[in-house]
Amino acid sequence: MFAWAVVTALPLIWAVISSLKTDEEILNSPWSPPSSLHFENWSRAWTAASIGRYFFNSLIVVGGALVLTMLLGSLVAYALARYRFRGNRVVYYTFVAAMFFPVFLALVPLFFVVEQLGLLGTYHGLILVYTAYAVPFTVFFLHAFFRTLPTEVAEAAFLDGCGHGAVFFRVMLPLARPGLVAVGIFNFLGLWNQYLLPLVLNPDPERYVLAQGLAALSVSQGYDSDWSGLFAGLTIAMLPVLVAYVAFQRHIRAGMTAGAVR
Amino acid sequence: MKHGRWRFLLAALVPALVLHVVFVLSPYAQAFYLSMTDWTGVAGEAHFVGTDNFARLGGDTLFLDAVRNNAVMLLVVPAATIAIALFLASMLNGRRPVRGSSAYQIVYFFPQMLSLVIIGVLWAFVYSPNTGLLNSGLRAVGLSGLAQSWLGEPSWALIAVMAVVVWSSVGFYVVLFSAAIDAIPRELFEAATLDGAGRWATFRGVTLPLVRESVQVAFVYLGILALDGFVLVQVMTVGPGGPDGATEVVGLSLYRTAFTYGKFGYATAMGVALFFASLTLAVFALRWGRRNQVEMA
Numbered sequence: 025m026f027a028w029a030v031v032t033a034l035p036l037i038w039a040v041i042s043s044l045k046t047d048e049e050i051l052n053s054p055w056s057p058p059s060s061l062h063f064e065n066w067s068r069a070w071t072a073a074s075i076g077r078y079f080f081n082s083l084i085v086v087g088g089a090l091v092l093t094m095l096l097g098s099l100v101a102y103a104l105a106r107y108r109f110r111g112n113r114v115v116y117y118t119f120v121a122a123m124f125f126p127v128f129l130a131l132v133p134l135f136f137v138v139e140q141l142g143l144l145g146t147y148h149g150l151i152l153v154y155t156a157y158a159v160p161f162t163v164f165f166l167h168a169f170f171r172t173l174p175t176e177v178a179e180a181a182f183l184d185g186c187g188h189g190a191v192f193f194r195v196m197l198p199l200a201r202p203g204l205v206a207v208g209i210f211n212f213l214g215l216w217n218q219y220l221l222p223l224v225l226n227p228d229p230e231r232y233v234l235a236q237g238l239a240a241l242s243v244s245q246g247y248d249s250d251w252s253g254l255f256a257g258l259t260i261a262m263l264p265v266l267v268a269y270v271a272f273q274r275h276i277r278a279g280m281t282a283g284a285v286r
Numbered sequence: 287m288k289h290g291r292w293r294f295l296l297a298a299l300v301p302a303l304v305l306h307v308v309f310v311l312s313p314y315a316q317a318f319y320l321s322m323t324d325w326t327g328v329a330g331e332a333h334f335v336g337t338d339n340f341a342r343l344g345g346d347t348l349f350l351d352a353v354r355n356n357a358v359m360l361l362v363v364p365a366a367t368i369a370i371a372l373f374l375a376s377m378l379n380g381r382r383p384v385r386g387s388s389a390y391q392i393v394y395f396f397p398q399m400l401s402l403v404i405i406g407v408l409w410a411f412v413y414s415p416n417t418g419l420l421n422s423g424l425r426a427v428g429l430s431g432l433a434q435s436w437l438g439e440p441s442w443a444l445i446a447v448m449a450v451v452v453w454s455s456v457g458f459y460v461v462l463f464s465a466a467i468d469a470i471p472r473e474l475f476e477a478a479t480l481d482g483a484g485r486w487a488t489f490r491g492v493t494l495p496l497v498r499e500s501v502q503v504a505f506v507y508l509g510i511l512a513l514d515g516f517v518l519v520q521v522m523t524v525g526p527g528g529p530d531g532a533t534e535v536v537g538l539s540l541y542r543t544a545f546t547y548g549k550f551g552y553a554t555a556m557g558v559a560l561f562f563a564s565l566t567l568a569v570f571a572l573r574w575g576r577r578n579q580v581e582m583a
Contacts, residue, residue, distance in 0.1 A: 025377055025378065025384060025390055028374060028390075028394065029390055029393045029394065032393055032396065032397060032456075032457065033393055033396075034419070036397075036408070038412075038419050039411070042411075050417060051416075051417050054417050054418065054419060055419075055422055055426060096302040096305070097302070099297075099301075099302065100298060100299055100302045100303075103295055104299075107291070107295060118306070118311070119302075122306070122311070124568060125561065125564075126510075126557070126560050126561055126564050128516075128536070128537050128541075128556075128557045128560050129313075129314060129560060130310065130313035130317060130557075131540065131541070131557065132313075132540075132544050132554045132557065133314075133317050134309065135545075136550075137308065137309065137313055141308075153309050156306055156308070156309035157309070157310065159302055159305065160306075160310070187290050187294070188290050188291060188293075188294035189290075189297070192294075192298075213399060216401065217400070219517050220516065220517070220537075223541075224545065234401075235401050235403040235404075236403075238403050238404060239407070239520075239521050242407045242410065254407070255411075258407055261401075261404050262400060266399075268399075269396060269399050273392055276399070277392075280458070280461075281458070281461050281465055
């Protein structure tokens with residue numbers, strides 16, 4: 025057990041330590057600690073290697089997609105879980121079936137759909153595609169959740185003269201908060217770590233998301249060999265995830281594994 | 287209550303459905319037709335070629351390398367990940383749990399949070415022949431004979447990639463299995479102890495049968511993961527997919543055929559092949575699940 029903990033943590037710690045060394049130290053003594061801390065590697069990675077710009081691109085795209093996914097996904101899940109109408113099951117399975125299809129199957133046609141719509145390499149194009157691919161899981165997860173919520177409160181709100189929309193936003197959404205948080209975390213991680221979709225749909229280096237930027241950096245690194253800069257970029261990319269994990273680790277683990285067993 | 291019901295339903299469903307149809311369903315549907323054309327991306331230049339693309343796949347050595355490698359991953363990755371995760375989870379929970387169990391789970395789980403690109407770049411460094419963590423570690427403990435160019439040797443490259451997949455997924459399944467083991471009534475473990483069962487007998491007789499459902503879920507998830515492998519291979523390996531096709535995977539073949547060579551029809555045929563592989567996997571997993579449910583009932 026301890027051995028596995030070491031195997032897990034060692035490469036990560038090694039990367040952080042290497043990000044504070046000079047190139048020379050990295051090449052000559054991979055295991056030793058830095059003689060002095062070179063934080064300038066980080067600022068060089070942030071500005072010169074554009075990690076900062078990729079970071080903000082990721083924030084914009086993932087932020088937009090997350091808000092849209094949660095809004096649309098919870099609306100669909102609620103409507104399907106709480107209303108009986110013709111075609112309800114068909115719509116539900118239309119969404120859920122998509123979860124089990126490999127993205128690779130859709131990749132080529134998707135590229136041309138996005139191109140035809142003039143959305144290739146745009147923020148809003150990526151946001152819409154990310155959302156479209158994140159909604160099925162969100163519907164699946166929240167559908168089960170909305171079914172478990174009590175109906176009495178919603179009925180009382182109807183009697184008080186609330187419309188359907190008001191019942192959803194004022195009563196049901198607040199009640200569903202634990203489920204929303206869990207699926208929101210899951211979606212955030214999935215979208216933040218997305219690589220295949222941007223690789224195909226987002227060719228403009230100015231708009232690269234963090235994963236694309238890092239991959240490009242590690243390839244170009246063969247030519248400029250800025251080892252410490254690349255380790256610094258890697259560390260910068262890991263840090264927000266580490267911070268979020270340390271702060272919410274219990275929720276994250278519970279939410280993600282709950283999503284798996286459902 | 288009838289008032290505004292349909293208006294609300296339309297407003298709730300239509301936007302998501304439009305996105306779903308345009309970006310998800312229509313590409314999936316188009317793929318099946320495209321896979322039977324010789325389309326190279328020039329509008330109006332696609333000709334229907336029937337199953338020619340699929341016949342060509344059978345003679346495409348690089349694609350067959352990819353299929354072989356995905357098949358190896360499908361056999362190795364789920365088995366190795368589940369074995370390690372089950373071992374760790376049963377040590378951390380159940381009878382005589384080890385101290386600091388939750389701290390271990392926190393550490394194990396962390397790689398699950400990282401993007402595969404980060405993991406790939408990181409491990410490419412770890413495996414780096416001269417300055418990497420692995421080789422310099424081996425040399426430091428006097429095992430320099432074992433040092434390799436891990437990603438450069440055809441016989442080691444796929445193993446090196448699979449090790450990373452296992453490394454990054456074990457934590458998730460430790461947490462999943464831990465939750466399942468936690469749900470087992472403690473009396474069962476106590477009864478096993480009274481019967482004089484050792485750790486291994488308890489594991490086989492009590493723990494394993496009662497976490498079976500979680501293990502099944504794990505197999506499905508890891509199977510899907512093993513049919514992919516694209517990101518790690520693309521980021522880590524030489525070529526990528528090398529050396530000499532040793533780490534080629536179907537996703538990479540597809541991506542390269544489409545977006546480097548512009549053979550969109552042929553690439554989509556690879557996607558369809560991958561789809562049928564996943565479908566077969568899912569059907570097997572579900573049937574296996576149903577049979578076990580009957581047994582349990």
